[in-house]
Amino acid sequence: MDISLTAASYLAAALSFGFLGISLLISWxxxxxxxxxxxxxxxxxxxxxxxxxxGLPLAxxxxxxxxxxxxxxxxxxxxxxxKAVAASRxxxxxxxxxxxxxxxxxxxxxxxxxxxGLGLFVIIGHVILAIMGMALVEQLYRNTHPxxxxxxxxxxxxxxxxxxxxxxxxSDAMLFHRIDPDIWMARGVVNAIVAPLIMVxxxxxxxxxxxxxxxxxxxxxxAALLGAGVYLLLMAAAGYYIRIFGGTWGSVLQIAFFFGxxxxxxxxxFSGSMRARLRVLLSKHFFTSRYDYREEWLxxxxxxxxxxxxxxxxxxxxxxxxxxxxxxAGALWLAQEQGGAYACVARWNMPMPQSSVPSDDPVxxxxxxxxxxxxxxxxxxxxxxxxxxxxxxWLMGMKDAWIVVPLMVPERMLGFIVLNQPRSExxxxxxxxxLLKTAGHQLANHLAQKLATDALLxxxxxxxxxxxSAFVVHDLKNLVAQLSLMLSNAEKHRDNPEFQEDMLxxxxxxxxxxxxxxxxxxxxxxxxxxxxxxxxxxxxVLDQKSALKPRPxxxxxxxxxxxxxxxxxxxxxxxxxxxxxxxxxxYDGRVEVRLHGDDGHALIEVEDNGKGMDExxxxxxxxxxxxxxxxxxxxxxAYECQEYIRELGGSMEVKSVPxxxxxxxxxxxxx
Numbered sequence: 001m002d003i004s005l006t007a008a009s010y011l012a013a014a015l016s017f018g019f020l021g022i023s024l025l026i027s028w029x030x031x032x033x034x035x036x037x038x039x040x041x042x043x044x045x046x047x048x049x050x051x052x053x054x055g056l057p058l059a060x061x062x063x064x065x066x067x068x069x070x071x072x073x074x075x076x077x078x079x080x081x082x083k084a085v086a087a088s089r090x091x092x093x094x095x096x097x098x099x100x101x102x103x104x105x106x107x108x109x110x111x112x113x114x115x116x117g118l119g120l121f122v123i124i125g126h127v128i129l130a131i132m133g134m135a136l137v138e139q140l141y142r143n144t145h146p147x148x149x150x151x152x153x154x155x156x157x158x159x160x161x162x163x164x165x166x167x168x169x170x171s172d173a174m175l176f177h178r179i180d181p182d183i184w185m186a187r188g189v190v191n192a193i194v195a196p197l198i199m200v201x202x203x204x205x206x207x208x209x210x211x212x213x214x215x216x217x218x219x220x221x222x223a224a225l226l227g228a229g230v231y232l233l234l235m236a237a238a239g240y241y242i243r244i245f246g247g248t249w250g251s252v253l254q255i256a257f258f259f260g261x262x263x264x265x266x267x268x269x270f271s272g273s274m275r276a277r278l279r280v281l282l283s284k285h286f287f288t289s290r291y292d293y294r295e296e297w298l299x300x301x302x303x304x305x306x307x308x309x310x311x312x313x314x315x316x317x318x319x320x321x322x323x324x325x326x327x328x329a330g331a332l333w334l335a336q337e338q339g340g341a342y343a344c345v346a347r348w349n350m351p352m353p354q355s356s357v358p359s360d361d362p363v364x365x366x367x368x369x370x371x372x373x374x375x376x377x378x379x380x381x382x383x384x385x386x387x388x389x390x391x392x393x394w395l396m397g398m399k400d401a402w403i404v405v406p407l408m409v410p411e412r413m414l415g416f417i418v419l420n421q422p423r424s425e426x427x428x429x430x431x432x433x434x435l436l437k438t439a440g441h442q443l444a445n446h447l448a449q450k451l452a453t454d455a456l457l458x459x460x461x462x463x464x465x466x467x468x469s470a471f472v473v474h475d476l477k478n479l480v481a482q483l484s485l486m487l488s489n490a491e492k493h494r495d496n497p498e499f500q501e502d503m504l505x506x507x508x509x510x511x512x513x514x515x516x517x518x519x520x521x522x523x524x525x526x527x528x529x530x531x532x533x534x535x536x537x538x539x540x541v542l543d544q545k546s547a548l549k550p551r552p553x554x555x556x557x558x559x560x561x562x563x564x565x566x567x568x569x570x571x572x573x574x575x576x577x578x579x580x581x582x583x584x585x586x587y588d589g590r591v592e593v594r595l596h597g598d599d600g601h602a603l604i605e606v607e608d609n610g611k612g613m614d615e616x617x618x619x620x621x622x623x624x625x626x627x628x629x630x631x632x633x634x635x636x637x638a639y640e641c642q643e644y645i646r647e648l649g650g651s652m653e654v655k656s657v658p659x660x661x662x663x664x665x666x667x668x669x670x671x
Contacts, residue, residue: 014048
């Protein structure tokens with residue numbers, strides 16, 4: 001190494017930073033961050049002077065560590081001064097930085113006094129400091145408001161260049177186990193070149209008060225990248241020693257070790273629970289508040305808006321709430337118009353929970369009155385602490401249930417969401433509770449608006465249906481007029497064979513047309529409620545459907561079961577279900593109608609082994625009015641069936657498996 005060139009290079013760095021440090025000291029106005037910048041410049045000047053001198057190896061080693069540490073502390077203080085980092089965490093970072101620097105300094109002194117293989121760890125320590133410096137500079141620039149970047153860009157460029165060159169120097173040394181003399185010699189000139197850039201930024205920011213916003217998204221990815229880099233450095237060092245001490249198998253063991261380490265790193269990076277833990281760690285230790293509310297609200301809104309295009313609004317509602325607390329599963333219950341119960345309308349990554357919850361359930365009443373988010377983890381171990389709350393058995397029986405979020409609209413609870421335990425441990429405090437409560441209000445308004453829109457659409461479709469009925473009546477009047485004209489001509493042409501044949505054809509055609517029109521108006525027929533013997537009614541329905549293939553058959557366990565209903569409407573409901581079952585089943589298939597009874601209800605089951613339906617179709621389309629899969633259908637048959645059974649005080653359940661069959665279960669109160 002040319003001693004004179006090395007001395008000149010580092011002397012240039014010493015003079016540049018010495019001049020910069022003295023200038024800052026003269027113009028210093030008492031600001032803490034300004035003092036740190038001045039001190040960092042003076043330490044760098046001393047570092048350059050000692051390296052130019054070439055002696056005092058222990059002092060040079062100490063200044064090598066101190067130079068990096070002071071620049072790191074300066075960047076961190078700028079971020080903290082802009083309140084981008086929690087003030088309570090600033091002391092922790094200082095402690096970690098000082099501890100790491102002292103450890104590295106002690107290791108450097110030991111290697112200087114007693115040369116050993118530990119020199120590689122000294123190099124790795126400097127690589128880690130360089131990585132930390134580059135990461136913090138990137139955070140400072142990326143998260144500075146665009147209006148403030150004019151004053152910060154040159155200092156970011158200068159400090160980033162210094163740490164980048166250090167990374168290049170020590171990475172090369174780590175690979176070849178020696179410091180390249182040319183890279184080392186040029187290092188002083190590189191540092192001298194960037195000093196004027198720091199002076200420009202110092203002139204533009206005498207107060208070092210910046211508009212900095214620390215993006216959690218960027219911090220998360222930067223932390224992941226930094227962690228991956230440190231992990232790879234440690235694996236590289238471990239691989240080196242495996243190769244050295246592995247003997248004949250050293251190369252093979254090194255390759256196998258690197259492959260296993262890479263697979264482990266990929267598994268960690270793609271692990272949802274690890275990502276959740278990292279987010280919680282960053283929120284706890286780097287930010288004043290747990291959430292970036294702007295980002296959370298944008299993601300929440302984006303999830304709901306995207307779901308409207310795909311038609312899966314209920315599942316998206318669960319995902320939007322669950323994402324706020326890293327929950328991997330949940331279910332949604334909504335209030336029903338008939339009966340006031342809450343029905344499970346969607347679930348996400350969760351087994352089918354209790355499908356219906358009555359409105360007088362203790363948890364439902366508690367949330368409706370208090371509007372509180374219920375934390376089951378607090379209730380389970382200490383029930384006496386929650387004397388005014390009683391958790392129902394169905395909820396306690398959900399193994400992984402964690403919190404229940406009410407969905408409140410003015411003066412009532414629209415529904416609630418049950419979320420499973422989070423991927424990583426989350427401390428449930430007032431901030432989490434308030435966020436979930438606010439998100440629940442927003443989601444409830446969104447769902448209420450959707451339900452109101454759907455109801456308006458259905459009302460408009462019914463209005464259209466009523467207008468269609470008026471046209472049907474008009475057609476009937478035309479048919480009556482046509483028949484009246486035929487009767488008026490009958491006196492004159494009754495003996496004409498051609499007239500007779502034409503008359504019969506006209507009557508037959510009119511009857512067919514009137515039957516079709518009347519079938520469309522039966523829903524408007526006045527209801528006549530009587531006691532209906534179900535077995536006789538079912539036998540009548542099956543007789544009407546006897547021409548269908550496969551022919552349905554009846555199995556009755558009690559022939560005396562009676563219910564109060566309109567015979568014609570109930571016959572039409574059962575007939576519609578049986579007809580659909582026959583149409584969905586192959587000719588050689590089976591359609592079975594069963595009648596059961598207990599003390600309170602009659603149970604009619606219609607089961608086939610036809611093509612079946614998937615869960616999404618049953619939930620989203622089966623009972624939706626004016627939604628039909630048939631070219632000739634109007635889509636109100638299944639809706640009419642469900643509504644009439646509810647009108648009788650009963651209920652209807654559907655279980656189906658594609659390509660295996662469908663089971664309709666109809667419960668009606670006994671007379």
